[in-house]
Amino acid sequence: MSLGMNKKPDQLQSIPPYCPNFRCQFHHGTDYKFYVKNGCIKTERPPTKNQRYLCKSCKTQFSANTFTLDFRKRIAAISEQVLHYSMNGMSNNSIARLLDVAEGTVRTRLKEMGHQSLLFEKEHLPDKLNEDVAYDGFETFTYSQFSPCYVNTAVGSHSMFIYHNTFSPLNRKGRMTNDQKIKNQNLLKEFGPYPRDSVFKESLYVLKNLALIGAGRTLFTDEHKSYLRAVKSFDFKMNHQTIHSTVRRDPSNPLFPINRLHNLYRHFFSSQHRETISFQKHEAALLEKIQLMKIYRNFMNAKFVKKNKFDPHAHEWSPAMYIGVADKILKFRDIFGIRRMRTQIRLDSKEVSFMNRQYPYSRQKIAA
Ligand SMILES: [Zn+2]
Structure with a gap:
């Protein structure tokens, strides 16, 4: 369109x-x-x-x-601060205290900016990949340790552009104390297990989207069975190369960009865990922040903070500039200055679910 x-x-x-x-x-x-x-x-x-x-x-x-983003809003012009504070690791509660607003106000702004940023992103995707891509899942949890999840991440080998972030709930496995086992059993009795093929399905979604623009380029993954199954389940036009998970992830490892990004995630997520009313209470809020982080890292910040002698533009170019979808580091108003309407952009079913905050497998009630 x-x-x-x-x-x-x-x-x-x-x-x-x-x-x-x-x-x-x-x-x-x-x-x-x-x-x-x-x-x-x-x-x-x-x-x-x-x-x-x-x-x-x-x-x-x-x-x-x-x-404007403040359309029908009682408190105007706090969105920019909410975004910056949140993306730099402050919890919703701390932001609310700092700005002297209700926690719900912070939550609503993040939700709306998350949705707006998806619409912005849809207008700023490359037609063709100019680099290889690394793909892997970042393991964290929503609400409690009984609901682990993967944030499946596709990131540009050179640009560090985050092409895709999708979400897969996981069923808790591994060692548990007796009390934990009982709690886990009770949760399973009440809600049933999370869908077991989510990592496969989400990977398939990401791979299909990448393949549309990446013919001839290489996708690097580890040897996760769901990734291999996804690659084999359709006519994948990219090359696929697996890297054994025991190979050291230093800068010469093609999966290194993933680790770098996941280190940022780890830092970000751990700051959010400290408070009980954290953003991870519900999958929707987590995904909205992940979406915002994508825009924030891709368009609003340089690839690296520090100068890098092997990559002379790294401290002054955003990932989006590397892949040719922006010509400068964008400011808040460049992205959120004009409110977009979802009727203007064609969305696929996953994106529609995101906009509607639909997560049928969720064990938590969603707050408005
Ligand atoms: Zn008209």
């Missing part, structure tokens, strides 16, 4: 950029002045004036606020 919004972020700053009516011919953006001004509304909070518009084509009325 060709989107009028598929422009450089700077060009997106003019408001209104599109008609919010999804049936309207101008819903996907246009250079044509499709609206007329339609009076102003005074608002209590800044900006105290909200310009109203009328679409010339479909006669829908809307206002300047329609296109």
Whole structure:
């Protein structure tokens, strides 16, 4: 689908950029002045004036606020701080205390930014891979140690661009104390096991997406059976190379980029574990943060903090710049300055579930 919004972020700053009516011919953006001004509304909070518009084509009325992240929000302009604090490892509770807002406010902002960042990302994916890709799962848990999970990660060998993050619940195995065994049995009795082929299915999803843009490139994985099964289960157009898991993961190991990223995850996740009301209470909140981290690392930060003599641009180029989907490190407003609507972007079923926060296997009730 060709989107009028598929422009450089700077060009997106003019408001209104599109008609919010999804049936309207101008819903996907246009250079044509499709609206007329339609009076102003005074608002209590800044900006105290909200310009109203009328679409010339479909006669829908809307206002300047329609296109901002603070649309229908009581507390404006905290999203940027919430994002930075969260991505640098602060828990939702700490952020709430620091900004003097409710914890639920922080949670809502993260959810919305997570959803917005998926829509942004869909408009900024490469047509063709210019590098090889490493793939592996990062093991953590949601809610408690009885719900371990994999965050399946595909990362560019050179760029460190995170192409995909998907989620697989795992069934707890291995050593447990007697009490833990009883608790685990009770959970299984109440909820049943998590789907057993999730790692396979999620890997298949990632591989199919990579294969669309990666013919001739190489995918590196370890020898996990589910990865091998996924590679063999369709006409995978990429080369596949397995690296034995006992091979040292130093910089010469093709799976090294994965380890580097997983170290960041480990740091991030451990900071979140300290508080009982952590983001990992529900799969949805975890995935929204993982999605945000993807955008944050791919587009909003340099590949490395420090200079690297083998990679002269590493401290000044974002991963997105390496793969040619951005020409500078993007700022908050470049990504979140204009609110996107999900009716503007074609989403697959997994992405629709993400937007709807549907996780049928979840053992936790989802908070709004
Ligand atoms: Zn319209």
